[in-house]
Amino acid sequence: MVTYNKPMSQIKTITIFSLLLFGIFLIAPQADALWAYEQLFNTLNDGDLNGQDSWSGHAGFDVQTSVKYEGAKAVSMSTNISFSNVTRTITGISAGSVYFAMRRTSNSLGTRNTVQLAGSGTVLVYVGLYNTGKIRYYDGNIVNWVDFMDYSANQWYVFNIEFDDVNQPNKYRMRVHNGTSWSDWTSWTDVWNKTNYTVVDGISFEHQAATGAVTCYFDTITPTDPTVPADTCTCPSGDWYVNSSDNCYLSANCDLDTGKLFLLNTGEGAFNIIDSAELSVTGLESTSTDINVEAGGKINFK
Numbered sequence: 001m002v003t004y005n006k007p008m009s010q011i012k013t014i015t016i017f018s019l020l021l022f023g024i025f026l027i028a029p030q031a032d033a034l035w036a037y038e039q040l041f042n043t044l045n046d047g048d049l050n051g052q053d054s055w056s057g058h059a060g061f062d063v064q065t066s067v068k069y070e071g072a073k074a075v076s077m078s079t080n081i082s083f084s085n086v087t088r089t090i091t092g093i094s095a096g097s098v099y100f101a102m103r104r105t106s107n108s109l110g111t112r113n114t115v116q117l118a119g120s121g122t123v124l125v126y127v128g129l130y131n132t133g134k135i136r137y138y139d140g141n142i143v144n145w146v147d148f149m150d151y152s153a154n155q156w157y158v159f160n161i162e163f164d165d166v167n168q169p170n171k172y173r174m175r176v177h178n179g180t181s182w183s184d185w186t187s188w189t190d191v192w193n194k195t196n197y198t199v200v201d202g203i204s205f206e207h208q209a210a211t212g213a214v215t216c217y218f219d220t221i222t223p224t225d226p227t228v229p230a231d232t233c234t235c236p237s238g239d240w241y242v243n244s245s246d247n248c249y250l251s252a253n254c255d256l257d258t259g260k261l262f263l264l265n266t267g268e269g270a271f272n273i274i275d276s277a278e279l280s281v282t283g284l285e286s287t288s289t290d291i292n293v294e295a296g297g298k299i300n301f302k
């Protein structure tokens, strides 16, 4: 028999360390309790979403390049049909935070376009854009839709859904970004039918528009807030041309000197100057420094 002697103090240390590790393992939240699935649709083939990236459903949901929240592509749906959807399963999670973007060509035609999160095939989270001009969410306690805020046609809205079956059992909450700022959160709301869910394991895009030509666009399913600029802008020498789809922060003061700033209306979305105190414009009427906004361009100061 081989004996392997260690000093008693070392054995104690190892034992305590092992107990600590085991304890941490016991009290740690479930390792899968995060939303991981991301689909920006930019690398999928144009045409039917059905059959790509494990999505399945109506062939009217198409990957296309014309209207998108970010990147090269998004999903559109315009078929006149009383109900259709396209669905994908994800790894089941008991808590998570997910973002997605929606936009509609009308706030009065069709019936509604929604996004659903489901568990074991049962709808849990049910939110979207209605023909009443309202963004709505479904409250499983009152068994009805709740008006949340107005929306405009042809404007992207980013939804953020949170669920946490441990700390907020069988509930979810929502907030919406209107292109300029986030709404407040809804209160924690009972899921559809007050279902006692264990995991969320599916996401669907829904289209209800039996009559009335309306197109809905869906984009950017992600666990990362897509409204936060990811990049740092570089201050150029000479003229600076900015597209409305550019999304970045200036990390240092930028003096264009004799250069000009051109805000071009060639991308999606509006210009947002996050902190107007950081913007100073001089010589607006002179030939030295100027701001030029092309027709249709928008600047939001907030």
Ligand SMILES: [Ca+2]
Binding pocket: 040, 041, 042, 068, 069, 070, 071, 072, 073, 074, 219, 220
């Ligand atoms: Ca995209």
Ligand SMILES: [Ca+2]
Binding pocket: 047, 048, 049, 059, 060, 061, 062
């Ligand atoms: Ca199609």
Ligand SMILES: [Ca+2]
Binding pocket: 165, 169, 170, 196, 197, 198
């Ligand atoms: Ca539950």
